[in-house]
Amino acid sequence: MTTLDDAWPADPWEGGWHCAAHRLESPNHGVRPEGGRGIDLIVVHSISLPPGEFGTGAVQQLFTNTLDWNAHPYYQGIRGLQVSAHFFIDRMGVPWQFVNCDLRAWHAGQSFYRGRAQCNDDSIGIELEGLEGLGFEAAQYQTLARLCQDIAQRYPIAHVAGHEHIAPGRKQDPGRGFDWAVLQKALDWPRHQFPPAAPSGTPPPH
Template sequence: MVLYNEAKYTASPHYDARPDSTDVSLLVIHNISLPPSQFGTPGIRQLFTGTLNPDEHPFYKEIAGLRVSAHCVIYRTGEVEQFVPFDQRAWHAGLSSFQGRSRCNDYAIGIELEGTDTLPYTDAQYQALGELTSFITRYYPRITLGRIVGHNDIAPGRKTDPGAAFDWARYRTRMLD
């Protein structure tokens, strides 16, 4: 079980075995906020653990019953919570492909940033994302700078995250330090 020691671990039931656990070669950056554009709520954790109460917010009725997860979430504070061990397949990418290869969940790690496409991410999130990415790329050396993408890159037309607010140059510069 491959875990990030700096993260709080909360097990999600929404994962399964990768077809080949040695094939991890892609990192996908997402964003999420539950309810939409609200931060600091338990909604993300509840969604990823299958405990979201549809009566807590009207939007939750729309997503009740979804079986989704990510490997980690980075909250606005910079806190990292891991839901799925990296050697397992989290259900984050959906219908997707990268460089002609479909089913990105099979070989990707999914990181969610608490945020939206249009609101700037926090300094603490960039710091935590950089540290987490360093850990992941040391453990999985096939994940190189060119194999770190947004959800929008692997599901164009279907997904827009991490959105225009995500500063790719800032993030990539941090990776080269």
């Protein structure tokens, strides 16, 4: 049986591509305004297509502009959408990569964090297969933490935040089902590199 460690070399990078991720190149990308320097933010998202259905392959199709918009009624509302993330981690913890991390993926939209706007310019986007409000699998946290560590070897990462933190009021992912404490513990990075704790009275569901 192939383990995560077997598939995950000590130096996992080939340029901005991660060797352990299934590579599916997305046309939805551009150059970063400063040539890829100063990438200091990892943005965590959640997505599933149709929402709440896992393992359909539709997220990979969306990010590569190959989704059949007529395949499900939900897709009518997102018809023509051109988006991408650098990475997608499915429910089994398997990582997929769509955009070279040196390049700009289209995951954040209008956003503001750590005093800077347009977070797509200088962040790396990681989508977790999931649904806002639901929890995530241990294998997803494991792969996410490993990816974050590897990304931080290549880029000067100083912050990890959710889409909900960089676009508050507009986005809710990854949502209350994502346990930031688990990720922080796995990474053993300082608390100040993570989003402020949720307001009291809104404990994450388990």
